[in-house]
Amino acid sequence: MKLIIQPDDGIEPLLSLIKGAKKRVNLTVFRFDRSDLENALKSAVDKGVKVNSLIAYSNRGGEKSLRKLELRFLEAGMTVARTSNDLIRYHDKVMVIDSRILGVLSFNFTRLDIDRSRGFGIITKNKKWVGEASKLLDADCKRTSYKCESDTFVVSPANARKVLGNFLKKARKQLLIYDPKISDREMLRILKEREKAGVEIRVIGQTQASLSVRRLSNMRLHTRTIIRDGAQAFIGSQSLRAHELDARREVGLIVHEAKIIHKLIATFESDWKSGVAQKAKVQASPPKDAEPPKMDIEKAMEVLAKELHPIATTVKKAVEKVVIETGEEILQDGEIRETVKKVVKKVVKQAVKDAVQA
Secondary structure (H helix, E strand, O other): OEEEEEOOOOOHHHHHHHHOOOOEEEEEEOOEOOHHHHHHHHHHHHOOOEEEEEEOOOOOOOHHHHHHHHHHHHHOOOEEEEOOOOOOEEOOOEEEEOOOEEEEEOOOEOHHHHHHEEEEEEEEOOHHHHHHHHHHHHHHHHOOOOOOOOOOEEEEOOOHHHHHHHHHHOOOOEEEEEEEEEOOHHHHHHHHHHHHOOOEEEEEEEEOOOOEEEEOOOOEEOOEEEEEOOOEEEEEOOOOOHHHHHOEEEEEEEEOOHHHHHHHHHHHHHHHHHOEEEOOOOOOOOOOOOOOOHHHHHHHHHHHHHHHHHHHHHHHHHHHHHHHHHOHHHHHOHHHHHHHHHHHHHHHHHHHHHHHHO
């Protein structure tokens, strides 16, 4: 097992993996702007290696570049699949080489993430993890359901909330956390309980809890990493945020190897020493008469409409199922129609409330 530390290690570990491939390279893409990595994939195809890419249907502000990437990959002879839109994001960063080597990364295939951001990655030959990753990629390519059969292969939304919650609860001495934004209520509650139990908790990033927090002063933070009691660590793409635990595709690993843990601790302590102390960010409620700027409202509505599209499809399917099972005449009843509307409104209202409080 090997640990990649960004920006220290750069692109070379990934290029070496691709250059060493004999038969097949499977990878997921959320963001991608590395010409050196693209050239390595093209060279692999020229050598007869099958390259299969699963590209996200969307990312913030980059859909056009994703579609252009798909075309370039296809023109180069790679196989391209696009993720479904059933989840808010497909944000995982996974690479499988020859069905025997797995790379799970906290960083994207971009210059910003690799050259100027703190990120980690794990390269492993663990057969169980390789099998789980291959099964997940196959399910997401075919848009079929996936069930995780490992408590150390962490997948959102399949098992992440349960696994990471238990991981935090088992802390006895210390939790060292990299996280851009900890805001999930359940995870915050667990952290406060651990702190009351005498566990030392330090966070590099942001959190709404009153914990010891610092921000990186010399680079951007992108990794999501938790080191527990100096003996185990989670490295992955999911923050301790509700959406990233419950409504997005994210992938991480829980590792035990002493050499890797020691490197992670050394990196954290160095970043902590050079970091800037932060106060926990507790969001204050705006004045009742405060009115958001018009452009903010328009932007919010644009994003909301886009994100609600898969929900609308789900509601439509649910109503169609009711009609099939009970007959079309049921929706001709005015009282039932009003009840259906109220149920939908209630669910949406609760979702908005949860998002604001998360």
